[in-house]
Amino acid sequence: MGFPRLGGICTRRMNDLVLPAHRLKAIAVSLLKAAGVPETDAELVADSLVEANLRGVDSHGVLNLGIYVERIRLGLVELHPTFPLLGGGSGTALIDGQNSLGQVAAMRAMELAVTKAREAGMALVGVRNTNHCGMLAYFTSRAVREGMVGFASCNAPVVMAPWGGKERLLGNNPICVAIPAGSQQPIVLDMANSVAAKGKVYAAQSRGERIPEGWALDRNGQPTTDASAALDGGSLLPLGGPKGSGLALVMDVLAGVMTGSGFSREVGSLHRQLTRGMKVGLLMGALNVESLVPLSSFRQLVDSYVQQVKGSQPAPGFARVHLPGELELESRARRSAEGIPIPQKVWEELETTARELGVEL
């Protein structure tokens, strides 16, 4: 492993390299551009990845750059989408994602939703057939910057059985809602529907540890604490049984079926299906609060709501009570100041990608 020479900007902490966000973003932009992504789109994708790292959501961060570039190099992604409009009313739209980079389609959809919501009050924009779009909170934050409530969902490769079943038919189709506040940080709920993320099962497997009961079924639909059994043809369990399963299913039908994208087993795996686009479907929504009530009074009320929750008594074992998204925004503040830790393995992958593209890191 070579150490990057960044004129003292980069440091090491534990086994991680620590990079300032702007430096990490510059690396991501240079790799994406070298792979053929137009500059504006490279900036967008890089920003979304680094924003995920800033928020501590490393699973959606630059960790994915390598596979994004690999998919591009294999010709599996359309880098010059025109996003034709396939349908819509004053408060809806459906655009053809044309197998684009997911972030590019998602931001296009959210910006259209925001524009339409300015007139209609509320707008929902679907995207047909795009790819992995990273952290949904990146797009809902776009609506929040306009003083709107942002909503986002997408479907994803299958990892769960529907409740009561043993066949993997459902992705961990995430849902994100972001609500603007006044002087407080926005409320940002960004959640998937399994009890535990698949990444945690992989992590347990790589450490040779068992996973807790209630996380997964094996390939026969039996509860298992064996991480390998869960991953090898098994499935993750949905949170709250039929509830998490129902949320994932409904989001597959709306983001996938309704948009004319892939759904259920048709959604491709980011890492393991390197023969075609992923056929991911997206839904992006914006609600213009001002169309209903004065935004300034809404902001004040949200502030007082946030303060009430933050000021409430924690349960034993908790230092304090957090709002949805609060820990991520605290991470953002901390990592903006102190830099983003990059595990050695991720850095080595970035180096490999850079070497393949002929880019000097």
Added chain:
Amino acid sequence: MGFPRLGGICTRRMNDLVLPAHRLKAIAVSLLKAAGVPETDAELVADSLVEANLRGVDSHGVLNLGIYVERIRLGLVELHPTFPLLGGGSGTALIDGQNSLGQVAAMRAMELAVTKAREAGMALVGVRNTNHCGMLAYFTSRAVREGMVGFASCNAPVVMAPWGGKERLLGNNPICVAIPAGSQQPIVLDMANSVAAKGKVYAAQSRGERIPEGWALDRNGQPTTDASAALDGGSLLPLGGPKGSGLALVMDVLAGVMTGSGFSREVGSLHRQLTRGMKVGLLMGALNVESLVPLSSFRQLVDSYVQQVKGSQPAPGFARVHLPGELELESRARRSAEGIPIPQKVWEELETTARELGVEL
């Protein structure tokens, strides 16, 4: 207890009286009318309650007639609301619920959403300050009948602490999404956000049984299996920890704060706060699928989706895999044919209410 003379229409099963739906609805209408509810509204509220009973959601059925009538008799409900429009765009509206019966406001809001969605493609209608509105699936079904996706949420009296806290600040604010199919039944997800419904904790308490671990905290924020400790100042635990807590919080902010209704502790208890209206806030949404894609092809795809899930292999311990809302619609078919079982205690309460109103059952 007197037995109703219904000319052989009513029967007894176990300790329950069994009434045909039309008979139960006629009873509900007569009680509501006698309490002063205008005929059209009485029909609507009665229909929503009996529909809940038909679907097996007895907690939202005629069980509530007694307390509805009591609140009306105490002057806590406005029976002649005009639902002034407070704001909105082509795809949004906010109406003043004027402390009306919740079902009346909810149906008005959903019908407005459906009308607006026909033009805009999608519409979201908020209601400020109404009361308990029963089963949300009743209203989303209205959108489904128009070939639209229905969305509904409301806030509710506090029963949960936010994740990590010990103070009850959140209602079990439910979310409902209903999706039209073709020849298959619609998909209807109607869920609250606690691990277990409060009714189940009451049921355990009345049987002198302990509740399972993971359902509740006591008043000190400690996990408890004592139903009374959970109910006496304790709180229900949200499903999936921060996720269920986040969903409940976000719905309180959108349905409660944004609509200018009560929120958090301001939402009144249906049974225990007999001094004022409940200040419930509602959100009703309709998405006109046809604005995005041809409705007929969407219906076909949903049918095949439903068939794939239903036809998938069940896990050990499950006879088959169910779609969200499928069990409720099976109950509806069964109870439509065989009648609705009414527990003796509920029947006695209906008799008491009837006697107070001078109505012959």
